[in-house]
Amino acid sequence: MNQDYIKPDNWSIIEEGFNTERVKSSESLFSIGNGAMGQRANFEEHYSGATFQGSYIAGVYYPDKTKVGWWKNGYPEYFAKVLNAPNWIGINIEINGENLDLATCKSVSNFRRELNMKEGIYYRSFNAILQNGTEINVNVCRFLSLDLDEVGVINYEITPLNSDATIIFKPYLDAGVHNEDANWEEKFWEPISVAHDSNQAFVTARTFKTHFEATTFMQNSILLNDVLQDVKPVVTEQTDDKIMLAYNISVEKEQKVAIQKFGGYTVSTNHVNTFAAAKNIIEIALVVGYHQLFEDQKTEWGKIWKMSDITIEGDVKAQQGIRFNIFQLNQTYSGKDSRLNIGPKGFTGEKYGGSTYWDTEAYCIPFYMATKDQQVARNLLAYRYNQLQKAIENAEKLGFKNGAALYPMVTMNGEECHNEWEITFEEIHRNGAIAFAIFNYYRYTGDYSYIPEKGLEVLIGIARFWHQRATFSTQKNQYVILGVTGPNEYENNVNNNFYTNYIAKWCIDYAIEQIQVVENKYNSDYVRILNKVKLSQSEISEMKKVADNMYFPYSEEHDVYLQQDGFLDKELITVANLDKSQRPINQKWSWDRILRSPYIKQADTLQGFYFFEDHFTKEQLEKHFNFYEPFTVHESSLSPCVHSIQAAILNKMEMAYTFYLRTSRLDLDDYNKEVEEGLHITSMAGTWMSIVEGFGGMRVKNNALHFEPRIPKEWDGYSFKINFRNQILKVAVQQNETNFSLEGETAIPVFVNGKEILVEPNSLVTV
């Protein structure tokens, strides 16, 4: 663990005291987002210390030219990067002729940040003594409106404490921004125009290559003791990509002067004329007004929490952790826009690039399915449907044909942009999760319509890929899948990864099953789709042959499926017997040593048992868990959640609790010493699963909810809510009982430890 400066609190993330070494970490932890844009917790005023400036617009990316040491055939030409957008938050401050800069003040005291997760508002306050002796108190409040999602709001208040002061607010917009994660130090934005009009200013710029156009705008108001002032700004700086205004105001000691800045982006993905759209959205924001925007923000976050909150009693750190995870997931993706997805760092950093990984289907969809309207999960599925043609082209590049689809490892627009052959070309199991998510969506929501409408085409493309990717081994007289990387990225280019083979077989079986269902029940869709994809009965039979004769590596001796061929040739020393000085192995060992070791980065065979739990007995799960868990180093953020869930099923509650803590406070406690680069957004959905599916034991079987509630001995109780088929069920678990209640209209049956109970609307059932 690397930091402990975040104060435990049920609803807020709080930092007290100013420490220059924490600035970059806090910039990540206090990030805000509203699904359409995001902002690291950079200071508004100039800061000359170490900082990582980041403003992001959802869906806007730059195709950064690929950088490799040794080019290999098939590498993509570019890596689509989440790019740093023009700065709209900047407000330089001049006080009695001196620029405010926390890095150079004589002193900074009472420095405090609070990210109020209940309200979705970020507060910062401090007292500072400038080099010229002026002492000031500053209070800043910032949020990105959920209602008007192109608008961010800043209220920046200054009170001179020891003298009158001449204060110049210099709000600016700047498209001349730098990217932390650029391969070649290129500029990503090309300036188009700069305009201003009284209190408003606009910088329009266009991304190179992709030609996304964004107008970054601001509208400023000056208030003295909360009363609006008529201060005319002057333009103090204007270049082709930047504009800065200056508001000069003299205030008396202890008078509070404030600038209210509305800013944000209007983007060509949503508007034909981004400049006109910016003008328009400013008008709307001015009509609504600062106070109403502030109140609306609380209301909107209230609605989110009403549906998705998890409470934990008796353990503030655990409570803070899970709320932080839920909060960040909601900041990153609102589900409104099916062109968007859930980037691994959300709006908190640039590393990894792309916005879509298999994380979405494997980890995030269950969270959004249970805490949002089911349209949100459907939009996530449709995102892949909309990129099916690109997935087919991607497969063609690798030698597949006839409509076989390989979804990319990392993408922004459907094209592959990851470039490491052992992942890009070989971590093909991702295709399986995309099919699984379709199954999972139907299982949870009961909404079959997605499959004839869109899903079946995706399932067919994926099944075709697996059919062509398998090889018949005359040696084994079965189908094998050679040269893959499984979920455990500490193995590369292995043969017959159990997880991959298993999900490949399942994908083919499921696709064929759905073809039959659609043929029988949605025949016009069936005809339309089969005409489109030209799937013959003989191709279906060939596919089925592959699925029916898939090989799975298995050890008689241990009675477990083997992670891949040859796993037992390894030197099987458990993690517990590995010297602590050797960990984490990804920092201490060379890559070849990691590869030939038995150590598992993240759940792999067990990931298969997680997805297909009902295909195996609990005894089988236990055997596999006991076999693989001791070799698992969990050096991926996506690992502990699956282990936590399975430990809970197996009644290994101490283990389950340990894994839970590791996943839920990964960023708050900076386990991996990298939080300054941004947060681990997608694994946060895994934390949610650890509680709901792990401790709560929630499953959906035959259209009904099942629970096996368990509770860590450290907690007094916990509760969660889930949206199940448009009714909200609340489950509250305590040490000795579980309470169910329903916000909805229709009683639903719920199975608790296998026993059916009926939960009626608005009445409590205790078990």
Next chain:
Amino acid sequence: MNQDYIKPDNWSIIEEGFNTERVKSSESLFSIGNGAMGQRANFEEHYSGATFQGSYIAGVYYPDKTKVGWWKNGYPEYFAKVLNAPNWIGINIEINGENLDLATCKSVSNFRRELNMKEGIYYRSFNAILQNGTEINVNVCRFLSLDLDEVGVINYEITPLNSDATIIFKPYLDAGVHNEDANWEEKFWEPISVAHDSNQAFVTARTFKTHFEATTFMQNSILLNDVLQDVKPVVTEQTDDKIMLAYNISVEKEQKVAIQKFGGYTVSTNHVNTFAAAKNIIEIALVVGYHQLFEDQKTEWGKIWKMSDITIEGDVKAQQGIRFNIFQLNQTYSGKDSRLNIGPKGFTGEKYGGSTYWDTEAYCIPFYMATKDQQVARNLLAYRYNQLQKAIENAEKLGFKNGAALYPMVTMNGEECHNEWEITFEEIHRNGAIAFAIFNYYRYTGDYSYIPEKGLEVLIGIARFWHQRATFSTQKNQYVILGVTGPNEYENNVNNNFYTNYIAKWCIDYAIEQIQVVENKYNSDYVRILNKVKLSQSEISEMKKVADNMYFPYSEEHDVYLQQDGFLDKELITVANLDKSQRPINQKWSWDRILRSPYIKQADTLQGFYFFEDHFTKEQLEKHFNFYEPFTVHESSLSPCVHSIQAAILNKMEMAYTFYLRTSRLDLDDYNKEVEEGLHITSMAGTWMSIVEGFGGMRVKNNALHFEPRIPKEWDGYSFKINFRNQILKVAVQQNETNFSLEGETAIPVFVNGKEILVEPNSLVTV
């Protein structure tokens, strides 16, 4: 095949006619070198067309910062690059006020290049009509002296054909050179000083980081109709890294004016004061004089050919091919300096970097052993001995200990500089070839002294590596070697590569055997070495256990050793059945597809059969050859030679001949469409082996030479000479007989097809 403009000729490489598209290819093919430096066939005069300028100094390199897409633990910080050295050949020419530039002349006719391999001299001639109408004839001759290996010589003659002319020769030195293969476009040379003195000039520069200092020098003389003139030069250009002199001379129509330029480098690896050394070497060159240097060059090359020539009668292209190969090997490495080695592109290009690969031990040592004094091969062995400590450090970086040594994949100074994990960390078989070369040297030369003196320490370091690198598989109850790349680089991270496991076992066995020999026969060396390396009897027993219980993948069904675990799971479609449009697969297929295919880039299992031929029966060889050859695509320049040799042994002479042609004219006919990047130097030694070991069937067993002569039906005859234990044996094979003759003092027994004959000095034996 990509070009056919090189005229067939027994002794020369000849190009006729000027074609701008061939310039870069010819710059490679007409390269010259003398072991100490090298020069691509760039024009002396300015050329504004497409060109790849390259001048190289043996042993001088630059540590170019590593460029990778995704950093992996253990990657080296830099890649040691052969760097472009300052230009000493430049002579700009001004004729009647116009600069001579073949790209912009009104016409160029009678353009001809000839690289006379017998003499080691490069000639170029042409007629040109300038834009100003002046017509000239130009004859240039250039060579790098073998005698004075710091000196290059140019004689540049101009004859105006249609008018009198004012000619200005502008010889220059330039350290401001560019590198084709730089990772980050950095400058590699830092200028130190520029000096001139009458006809001489000097540019001293130092490589950044490595701090090699080189004084590049020139000395010019002007001759009119072969008579030395007293023309005073003026300095026309001088910067901190460049100096250009100008000689202005008026000549009458049909008078021949020439500049004779001596130039080259004196380097800090050989001199304390490079500037003084440059002054000194110029004095020596002037005393010897142009004509004597020219004659000495022919004499020295005559000596080389006397020892190493191979004649082929009845097939000019085959003759030209083999001489080109022998010539280039001699230009690249003379064997004088044990600090040097044989770079894959010699002095003809920059690609790949480094100077030392396993190519040296696996392919080059047999050539140098048989065509040079045995000290040359000993120097190549000593090169690795001198880098043993670095090999131990390299192994430590990857987690090995206790003196285990892993030699680098690519190196200049003993440090690893290759950075692709599947090669750098996993292509560990290279370690085996280094031990094998020690065995091979002793087998061929009978000089055991190298082993107690130096070799044994290397053998122990290597044996220790294999001991630690093997893993005991409880499953197989044998030792396995996991996660390697064999010689066939179209497989990565495989388990139990037969070649690797076999050579690993052999290395341990051989090291233990030599420990015993040294203990018994060189006891003081034994004591010294064991004290130094701290090798205990118990470590030896542990090692032996690994060697004795090494696992080799084997197929009962096919009765062959398998290239690696799981090879038979592949779809075994032969190359003959692969659509031609799919070849070469390294250009047509994505990397993953290559990896899971059965296609073999270069001899792998068969490489083991080549090294350890006498461990197997001819029936076994045939079985393995017939099994693997059909899957081999020979997309490495190092592959056809081994197959050619084995095809010859197995009396598949058509195949042997086809493989021979492919290897011998690889660059002349530009099979791989990349000759403009430079030549494939190390595979040229494989061509030599194809004739001597393949067709000639030469082997050394029990201190005696054995032959099984065969001849392709396309040839009338061929002959080669070998230096065997300080006597030169000539073997001349014709369709019906083979003749042996000996230049030496002592009769030697020779076994021909198993039958012993005695070859007496200076008399012919016909079989």
